[in-house]
Amino acid sequence: MLVFGHTAGAYLITQAPPFSKTKLNCNEMFLVLLAGNIYDTDVVWNFLAGIPLGAHHLFFGHTPLAGIIYFLIFYFLFRKKVGKPVLAMIALALFLHLILDDLSYIFSLVGLIPQTHPEIFWLFPFDGRRALILKDYLVNRGNYQFNIIDYMEYYTTTILPVFLLEIILAVSAVLIFTIKRLDVKNTVD
Ligand SMILES: [Zn+2]
Numbered sequence: 001m002l003v004f005g006h007t008a009g010a011y012l013i014t015q016a017p018p019f020s021k022t023k024l025n026c027n028e029m030f031l032v033l034l035a036g037n038i039y040d041t042d043v044v045w046n047f048l049a050g051i052p053l054g055a056h057h058l059f060f061g062h063t064p065l066a067g068i069i070y071f072l073i074f075y076f077l078f079r080k081k082v083g084k085p086v087l088a089m090i091a092l093a094l095f096l097h098l099i100l101d102d103l104s105y106i107f108s109l110v111g112l113i114p115q116t117h118p119e120i121f122w123l124f125p126f127d128g129r130r131a132l133i134l135k136d137y138l139v140n141r142g143n144y145q146f147n148i149i150d151y152m153e154y155y156t157t158t159i160l161p162v163f164l165l166e167i168i169l170a171v172s173a174v175l176i177f178t179i180k181r182l183d184v185k186n187t188v189d
Contacts, residue, residue, distance in 0.1 A: 005165070010097075012173055013093055038070055038097075052141050067098060098122075102120040105119050
């Protein structure tokens with residue numbers, strides 16, 4: 001999933017029960033949205049290293065173990081500044097990112113899209129398939145060079161259900177954000 005879906009997903013966590021009762025300030029909201037996207041900072045070093053973008057889920061940075069490390073970093077940096085509900089939202093946003101990234105595989109298991117390989121290796125480091133798939137990407141990197149037009153065609157046709165879900169998440173987040181804004185404005189008026 002792209003940044004729109006991850007950001008929307010993290011925002012929706014903050015608006016869903018039981019967290020909807022917790023009022024977040026701008027810094028707290030930023031931390032939750034950051035947690036929803038932080039794994040994807042790996043595209044920067046992948047790009048600089050000339051690694052095909054399609055392979056970025058296969059590195060350590062997109063594993064549950066990395067998620068735990070990210071959470072511990074958030075925890076030790078911000079535990080005195082934010083409350084437990086915000087830390088729980090950060091943990092959920094980190095977890096949701098991996099679920100959303102693995103949706104193409106989950107959908108392929110139920111026949112919604114053609115068969116594909118897992119994007120997230122939940123049992124890392126105890127799953128030998130990750131190294132084999134990654135090796136294929138690296139050995140044949142010439143076949144996997146990133147092209148935004150080809151990728152968007154793949155995203156909006158082959159894995160259309162993931163694309164549709166991303167749109168649903170983004171539209172829901174924008175609607176809820178707008179309704180809340182109007183509510184606040186009406187209260188002030
Ligand atoms: Zn990701």
